Amino acid sequence: MFAAAACACAGAGRPTPDPPAGGEATRDAARGGAPPPGIYAAGDSDASPVERTAAPNAALPNAAPPSPARTITPDSGERHFGTVRQLTDGGENAEAYFSADGRRLIFQSTRDGRSCDQQYVMNADGSDVRRVSTGRGKTTCGYFLEPWGAGAGAARPGRRIFFASSHAVDSACPPRPDPSKGYVWRLDPFDIYTADADGANLRRLTGYGVYTAEGVLSPDGRTIVFTSLKDGDLDIYTMRVDGSGVRRLTTTPGYDGGPWWSPDGRRIVYRAHHPRDSAGLAAYRALLAQRLVRPNRMDIWVMDADGANQRQVTDLGAASFGPSWTPDGRRIVFSSNHHTNPRLGNFDLFLVNADGTGLEQLTTSPTFDGFPMFSPDGRQLVWASNRHARRPHETNVFVADWKD
Numbered sequence: 137m138f139a140a141a142a143c144a145c146a147g148a149g150r151p152t153p154d155p156p157a158g159g160e161a162t163r164d165a166a167r168g169g170a171p172p173p174g175i176y177a178a179g180d181s182d183a184s185p186v187e188r189t190a191a192p193n194a195a196l197p198n199a200a201p202p203s204p205a206r207t208i209t210p211d212s213g214e215r216h217f218g219t220v221r222q223l224t225d226g227g228e229n230a231e232a233y234f235s236a237d238g239r240r241l242i243f244q245s246t247r248d249g250r251s252c253d254q255q256y257v258m259n260a261d262g263s264d265v266r267r268v269s270t271g272r273g274k275t276t277c278g279y280f281l282e283p284w285g286a287g288a289g290a291a292r293p294g295r296r297i298f299f300a301s302s303h304a305v306d307s308a309c310p311p312r313p314d315p316s317k318g319y320v321w322r323l324d325p326f327d328i329y330t331a332d333a334d335g336a337n338l339r340r341l342t343g344y345g346v347y348t349a350e351g352v353l354s355p356d357g358r359t360i361v362f363t364s365l366k367d368g369d370l371d372i373y374t375m376r377v378d379g380s381g382v383r384r385l386t387t388t389p390g391y392d393g394g395p396w397w398s399p400d401g402r403r404i405v406y407r408a409h410h411p412r413d414s415a416g417l418a419a420y421r422a423l424l425a426q427r428l429v430r431p432n433r434m435d436i437w438v439m440d441a442d443g444a445n446q447r448q449v450t451d452l453g454a455a456s457f458g459p460s461w462t463p464d465g466r467r468i469v470f471s472s473n474h475h476t477n478p479r480l481g482n483f484d485l486f487l488v489n490a491d492g493t494g495l496e497q498l499t500t501s502p503t504f505d506g507f508p509m510f511s512p513d514g515r516q517l518v519w520a521s522n523r524h525a526r527r528p529h530e531t532n533v534f535v536a537d538w539k540d
Contacts, residue, residue: 205262208524210536213500217517218537222524223262225532228253230520231507232533234260235280238511241518242268242278242297243533252309255299257333260516260535268335273303274310274324277349281330281377283357284399284512297333298341298360300326300349313428323347323365323427330377341379342366347427350393353377354441355401361385363393370429372406372443385443389417391429392437396460402441403490405449405459405468407434431455432478436470438490449492454478456486458507463514466490469498471506485519504531514538 206225210217223232224245232243239260244253248267255269255278269275278299302310305325313322326349331338341360342348347370350363361374367384370391375382386392390410397404409431411417423429436459439446450456454474461468467487475497476482485498485505499505503522510517518535525532 208534211500211523214498214536216498216536216539218539220534220536221262223258223533223535226526226530228529228531229533230531231277232518232520233279233509234511234518236282236284236512238513238516240280241533242280242299244276244278244299250309255297255335257297260511262533266334268297268331268333269299269301270303270335270338272307273301273305274326275299275301275303276326277351279351279353280333281353281357284353284355295333296330298328298330298351298353300328300351302326304340305345317423317428318430319432320423320428320430323370323424323429328360328362328379341375350395352396354397355399361395361397361404363395365424365427369424372404374441383443385439386446388446390420391431391434394457394459397441398461399463399465403438403465404441405436405438405461405490407457407459407470408437408448409434431457436468436488438468449490450488450495451492455483460509462487463510463512467494469508469510469517471508510538 205221205223208220208222210220227245227247229243229245232241234241240257241260242255242257245256246253252274253276254267254271255275256265257268258265278297281296281298302324304327310322310324313320324347325345326347327340327342327344328348328351329338329340344364344366346365348362348364348366351360353360358377359374360377361372363370364373369389370393371384371386372392372395373382373384388410390408392406392408395404395406411420432455433453434455434457435451436449436456437446438449449468452472452474454472455478456470456472456474459468459470467489469485469487471483472486473483475484481504482502483504483506484500485508487496487498488494501521501523505519505521508517508519515538516535517538518533520531521534522531
């Protein structure tokens, strides 16, 4: 199953009988090695440090064999799914997100014998898989750097991507959390980078050296929303695509993360947990000081694009994460374990209206389903699941034709 956070890009690991994660799953205790050199370019006074790194070696973006995609049958009760195709086969693969034309997916994977995630791009049918990150450190929360607004689509092929990586701090995989602390996500020292769609011309956007990930591009292609620990708490920020103009949107003590723009760019959906008493806040801050967070309770929230009008959408008393929008902007799709024993590691996908009404369960497989995203035209839904795994704990990418 998944031991990662819900990048949201979820952003902290992938759920298992230990619940969800997306940008924070840690698998390898090895550390060591010097960080690569960085060249910081001057910019505006409000610009984030920018590191320009060498393009990946030509041999790095490995092309995989032809698509392993296979057609599978939806589970009983999955009435919104038509044809379902499994796009990856083996290892841990998750956080697959569409390009603006719907023709490609960027995702993270532990393939090629790796013990922590790197970023890959593939066609929407699962073919032509290529690594686009450096192969060093750990990465999470990849996204295409191309606008989704009117006139985007096929007329604007994606020329760049962005993702979070820890390779500037350490070229090895970060250590796993201490198991004596129970189920926690480790807040690895990610910063956000951009690169060409083939991984060349890597450029560093942020230089905080603490957890900074979960980036998603606004529909007009001008602004990235992301989560960071840079001011001492897990909060949501925006910045221009060149790393300048950083603005903090959330300030309530607690975990705010996994932000995702609405299709019209006017709202942001996210997950949050704000401790309700002093004891809960003290426990949260004690873990945070160790760069850890316990994701047992998270609900779905919505705010305006400038951070105003923050309001809670769900109150499920469980771990709900990985929210994104339906293409019409009326409903939110997310993953949750509120309907089952959290020890089972069973997360399912749900739809809910933006006002919190009309909760509907989408998946019924008795295992992990998470990180959902609709294609730009609304005809398909991509997500990650442990269903049909050949070996225990495998997570693969699936895409379903959508039926209303």
